[in-house]
Amino acid sequence: MSGxxxxxxxxxxxxxxxxxxxxxxxxxxxxxxxxxxxxDRKDAEERFKELSEAYxxxxxxxxxxxxxxxxxxxxxxxxxxxxxxxxxxxxxxGFGGLEDIFAxxxxxxGSARRGPRxxxxxxxxxxxxxxxxxxxxxxxxxxxxxxxxxxPRCRGTGAAAxxxxxxxxxxxxGRIAIRHGFMQVVRTxxxxxxxxxxxxxxxGECGGExxxxxERTVSVRVPPGVDTGTRLRVAGEGEGGEWGGPPGDLYVDIxxxxxxxxxxxxxxxxxxxxxxxxxxxxxxxxxxxxxHGPREVTVEPGTEPGxxxxxxGEGLPRxxxxxxGDHVVRLAARPPRELTAEERRLWERxxxxxxxxxxxxxxxxxxxxxxxxxxxxxxxxxDS
Numbered sequence: 001m002s003g004x005x006x007x008x009x010x011x012x013x014x015x016x017x018x019x020x021x022x023x024x025x026x027x028x029x030x031x032x033x034x035x036x037x038x039x040d041r042k043d044a045e046e047r048f049k050e051l052s053e054a055y056x057x058x059x060x061x062x063x064x065x066x067x068x069x070x071x072x073x074x075x076x077x078x079x080x081x082x083x084x085x086x087x088x089x090x091x092x093x094g095f096g097g098l099e100d101i102f103a104x105x106x107x108x109x110g111s112a113r114r115g116p117r118x119x120x121x122x123x124x125x126x127x128x129x130x131x132x133x134x135x136x137x138x139x140x141x142x143x144x145x146x147x148x149x150x151x152p153r154c155r156g157t158g159a160a161a162x163x164x165x166x167x168x169x170x171x172x173x174g175r176i177a178i179r180h181g182f183m184q185v186v187r188t189x190x191x192x193x194x195x196x197x198x199x200x201x202x203x204g205e206c207g208g209e210x211x212x213x214x215e216r217t218v219s220v221r222v223p224p225g226v227d228t229g230t231r232l233r234v235a236g237e238g239e240g241g242e243w244g245g246p247p248g249d250l251y252v253d254i255x256x257x258x259x260x261x262x263x264x265x266x267x268x269x270x271x272x273x274x275x276x277x278x279x280x281x282x283x284x285x286x287x288x289x290x291x292h293g294p295r296e297v298t299v300e301p302g303t304e305p306g307x308x309x310x311x312x313g314e315g316l317p318r319x320x321x322x323x324x325g326d327h328v329v330r331l332a333a334r335p336p337r338e339l340t341a342e343e344r345r346l347w348e349r350x351x352x353x354x355x356x357x358x359x360x361x362x363x364x365x366x367x368x369x370x371x372x373x374x375x376x377x378x379x380x381x382x383d384s
Contacts, residue, residue, distance in 0.1 A: 004072050007054035015068070019059065026055040121148070121239035121248035128252050130222060132259035136291045136316050138224035145218050145250060148211040149240035154203035156243050158210035163201030167192035211240050220252050225267060225317040230254040262291070267325025269315045273297075274332050280305060290314045290327045297329055305333040 008015050011025045029051050031037070038044040057063045057075065067075060124147060130139065150156035157164060166172035170189035174196040178185045188194040202208030218237050226232075231253050238248025263270040273288055283301035287294050290311065297309050308330045315325030339347065 005050065007058055007067065010051055010054040011058065013058075019061075022055070022058050026051070026059075118245035119242040120245045121241040123248040123251060124238045125251045125253060127255060128220065128222075129255045129257055130226075131257055132262065132264075133291065134222065135226050135254070135256045136224060138226075138317075139222045141220050141222060142217050143220060143252075144215055145237065146213065146215045147237075147239050149214050149216075149247075150242075151203055151206035151210055151212050153205035154210060156210045156241065156245070157199075158203055158206060158208045159199040160201040160203050163199055163203070164197050165200045167196055167198050170196065172196045210242050218250060222254065223319065225319045226254050226256070227264065227266075228254060228256045230319075261289070264316065265328075267316045267318045269325065269327045270330070271327065272330045272332050274334060275299065277333050277335075280331065280333055288327075288329055291316065295327070299331065303331060305331065307331050 008017070011017075011022060011029060013021055013025045017025070030048070033044065033047050033051055035041075035044040035048055041047075057067050063075065124145065126143060126145060128141060128143065130141070151158070154160065167174070167189060169191035170176050174189055174192065174194040175186050176189050178187060189196075192198050199208055203210070206212050216237075218234060220232060220234060222232065231251055234250040234252060236247050237250035240247050261271065269291060271288065271290075273286060275284070275286065279286075279299060280303045281301065283303070284299050286297045286299060288297050292314055295311055295314060297311070299309075308328055311327040311329065313324050314327035317324050336343070
């Protein structure tokens with residue numbers, strides 16, 4: 001025991017080093033001293049074992065305390081190297097997706113997969129077009145979805161009854177071991193791909209695939225308030241799983257067809273109503289359509305063109321179920337394209353009044369002049 005080197009010296013750390021400093025030092029030294037990186041050194045194996053032994057002691061608080069107090073003598077027959085230590089230290093390095101570094105280099109002590117592993121089926125996507133009204137109030141749609149399903153005869157195994165046997169290459173372990181000197185590298189069996197079993201007689205229904213192609217009718221519930229871009233998830237309606245694994249999910253992407261009149265902004269419905277200048281000047285009551293039926297809108301006298309009127313709660317339901325949006329009406333006034341003789345006389349009289357009150361220059365009205373709508377109101381009421 002007296003011939004052993006000091007463990008702190010082997011790792012290159014101070015005696016008061018923290019556990020994290022010890023772990024970092026071991027990672028660094030393990031990569032430097034690994035036998036695969038030092039094929040020309042005859043003592044490479046011994047140095048690597050010595051390093052692993054030092055870390056096994058100093059990474060264990062109880063063993064480290066005994067070593068600090070009694071030295072090597074306090075450890076009895078020497079430390080036992082724990083496979084979990086290697087998983088902890090090398091887990092962040094990544095060695096080709098292998099389960100742990102200890103199993104890769106020393107074999108037999110890592111976990112090995114036994115038998116076929118169930119795999120979940122893939123998810124599917126479906127594009128569903130619905131009308132504006134269906135998006136507003138919700139609907140239930142039945143769609144036809146082509147997909148792969150687990151074979152009902154072999155239940156996804158791909159084998160006929162009694163047709164599954166242990167893999168002859170790995171003996172059912174799912175792995176094979178290859179020796180390099182004192183080291184043993186464990187790899188996934190290339191014959192069974194790690195499953196440990198192979199199909200001797202394929203299923204006559206699916207031809208050994210474990211799945212069949214089918215087209216199923218799926219009912220999709222569309223909640224009120226959806227919009228283009230909304231994605232709905234229908235659990236368990238995707239591709240069938242393998243080896244008894246669960247099916248995937250079906251994701252339905254919603255696309256709402258444009259409405260001939262309404263537009264939407266979130267949960268608000270946008271609409272435009274044409275009104276006459278006379279209605280804007282004198283005021284009126286309009287009946288406007290909404291998704292919930294006709295509603296009355298009051299236009300106050302002197303309302304400007306382009307004014308919006310908001311009908312609270314007359315829009316679309318919100319997906320979070322927090323009430324409904326609004327119905328927003330924009331008042332659009334456009335000059336009449338054809339005038340009767342009486343209408344033309346009134347418009348000409350209005351233009352005369354406007355020019356008289358602005359001193360003949362309609363582009364520069366005098367201070368105190370009233371606006372166009374006040375003048376039109378006077379004219380239409382007969383007070384000129």
